[in-house]
Amino acid sequence: MTGNDGIERRWTIGELAKATGVTIRTLYHYDEIGLVRAGERTASGHRRYTEADLRQLYRVRALRGLGLSLEEIANVLRRPADDLTAMRDLLGAQLAELELQSARMAQLKTKIGGLLGLLDQSVMPDPEDFMTALEEISVYETYFGQEIRDHLAQRRIQLGEDTLRDLRAEWLVLLKEAHQHMLAGTPVDDPQVQAVTARWTAMAAAIQSGDEQRDEQFDERLKAAGTAWWRDNSAGVSAEVSRQIEWLDADGLPAILDYLQRAVIWAREHESGE
Amino acid sequence: MTGNDGIERRWTIGELAKATGVTIRTLYHYDEIGLVRAGERTASGHRRYTEADLRQLYRVRALRGLGLSLEEIANVLRRPADDLTAMRDLLGAQLAELELQSARMAQLKTKIGGLLGLLDQSVMPDPEDFMTALEEISVYETYFGQEIRDHLAQRRIQLGEDTLRDLRAEWLVLLKEAHQHMLAGTPVDDPQVQAVTARWTAMAAAIQSGDEQRDEQFDERLKAAGTAWWRDNSAGVSAEVSRQIEWLDADGLPAILDYLQRAVIWAREHESGE
DNA sequence: GCTTGAACCTCCCGTGGCGGGAGGATCTAC
DNA sequence: GTAGATCCTCCCGCCACGGGAGGTTCAAGC
Numbered sequence A, B: 001m002t003g004n005d006g007i008e009r010r011w012t013i014g015e016l017a018k019a020t021g022v023t024i025r026t027l028y029h030y031d032e033i034g035l036v037r038a039g040e041r042t043a044s045g046h047r048r049y050t051e052a053d054l055r056q057l058y059r060v061r062a063l064r065g066l067g068l069s070l071e072e073i074a075n076v077l078r079r080p081a082d083d084l085t086a087m088r089d090l091l092g093a094q095l096a097e098l099e100l101q102s103a104r105m106a107q108l109k110t111k112i113g114g115l116l117g118l119l120d121q122s123v124m125p126d127p128e129d130f131m132t133a134l135e136e137i138s139v140y141e142t143y144f145g146q147e148i149r150d151h152l153a154q155r156r157i158q159l160g161e162d163t164l165r166d167l168r169a170e171w172l173v174l175l176k177e178a179h180q181h182m183l184a185g186t187p188v189d190d191p192q193v194q195a196v197t198a199r200w201t202a203m204a205a206a207i208q209s210g211d212e213q214r215d216e217q218f219d220e221r222l223k224a225a226g227t228a229w230w231r232d233n234s235a236g237v238s239a240e241v242s243r244q245i246e247w248l249d250a251d252g253l254p255a256i257l258d259y260l261q262r263a264v265i266w267a268r269e270h271e272s273g274e
Numbered sequence C: 001g002c003t004t005g006a007a008c009c010t011c012c013c014g015t016g017g018c019g020g021g022a023g024g025a026t027c028t029a030c
Numbered sequence D: 001g002t003a004g005a006t007c008c009t010c011c012c013g014c015c016a017c018g019g020g021a022g023g024t025t026c027a028a029g030c
Helices: A013-020 A024-032 A051-065 A070-078 A085-120 A127-143 A146-184 A191-208 A216-244 A252-270 B013-020 B024-032 B051-065 B070-078 B085-120 B127-143 B146-184 B191-208 B216-244 B252-270
Strands: none
Touching: A013 A024, A013 A051, A024 A051, A051 A070, A051 B127, A070 A085, A085 A127, A085 B085, A127 A216, A127 B051, A146 A191, A146 A216, A146 A252, A191 A252, B013 B024, B013 B051, B024 B051, B051 B070, B070 B085, B085 B127, B146 B191, B146 B216, B146 B252, B191 B252
16 A cells, blocks of 8 residues: 555464464464465475455454354355355354343352352351252252243343242232132132232233244243143241231142142133133 | 251262252262362261251352352351351452443443444445444453443443433534634634633543542543544544534644644643643 | 064264474574 | 574373273073
8 A cells, every 4th residue: 555566465374373463383283274375385385474464364263253163254254255144144143142241140149149148148157068069959850940040030130120029929919819719628610719810820821922023833842841840849838938927827838739730621621611 | 847856868879960950060069179078988988968968068159149159158158157247348349340341241231232223224335334433342342341331331320321322412512613713713812712721621530430448550541542533533533423413624622632632731731831 | 492673882073263392403592 | 503492293181981892790580
């Protein structure tokens, strides 16, 4: 531009490394996989980098800095320079990926925060209890696989804190209503009980999956996981929950849930007929 | 507890894998590195896992799920069970690490979001321009290393959006005042110019580092990075900035900055004397 | 007791993005 | 001509496993 007279600057690998802050080893690596090749070689085989190579290196480093893999970078930089659609797709995908990872890390942070809370409050006298808590985390995660947990986390974000608080509140209301019906001996096919049940299942469905595209297989697995977990671990949860709800004693929750489940089953068996 | 009579259950490796959702290969790996050893072996060498092994596996999986490395897990599970201080330290460190990573990912997301904005608005007709923008990202990052960028990002969070807006506003005011002094031909040692200069450097210091612990080496590198970047890239930035500030034409900014720098140098040379 | 198929064993290579060292060739300055 | 810096290629190592090869052992049915 300003009188180069066609004489371009060349760099040795060491000079390029110093100028760009990339290690020599990394430059060897990029050369090896063909991502940033030295445009020329001296007679004895030493690399000479041209300005085009320098610019390519800058691009690679920028995209690496965005968290893309070398393969992705190679793919997107290989195409003709006037086509940015691939770049757009790649960055869009990467952004989505980052959103997902952010959600996971947020989950992790709250989890660790919770455990630290257990450790810091002296509510945790027995180390054995802490270890047991750890083990239970793993058990939970065995039932609910990563993708299901991701989905639920996403869903929680979608719903927002306020909605979740409302849902929890409504859940308690439903639980209490069911409790009273149960104590009153109302049969499960009573319209009032069925109304509670309908709201209950609707809530569960609303929490589990939004109205995106329906993926029946996924829904199926989600439900199965929930059911299996509930089947095997309801006892522990009952103890936990009933400790937090005053009007409920330790054996109360299983009974209510059993009552509700019978109502749900009755509803399912009569949904087509009635 | 409920009448085991000392006869514990044993699991083959396949059973354990199915029960916990861990692959067999992973179990081999854990055995190999001594993290979850099969407590027993049959005469022919097949692994028999005991209940203790199962619990150890649960712990390992839970801690892995928190993002810890197998080495960290091995260290913390190796110590006596009644000492949770190591666990506390580990989880604390992990939480800090996650905070850092979260901050980085937030940075990444805004960066990618910005690039996608460039691509989506048709303000970007020339693919070449986009590539150049990419290259400049890398150049910027060459000057400001990861730790410095982390520091600045943290600092921005500390300061908050409002403070930053105020600072930008004050920066513009200072720039305009300096511009007027320059046009008026006021010498750099004039008290008024020196006042502007003092506010300028104070602002820079305030933005760069809070009043945490003073790490002089770090401050030094931060300043050096800023100076070097400014020295080599002021031209491009000038063009960019002057496009956004109406009272400034393309050549204006370098002149003002040069003027200000001379004032800063004069101030530094006379700070001990006066 | 024999067969068969499932489950198990060990050994080893591969992943991604380089780091780092060995052992030798080449450049540059004096 | 020589010394020291720089360069070259080749290769092993990381981390947490995945996956295959090739062989042994188990459990069930006949």
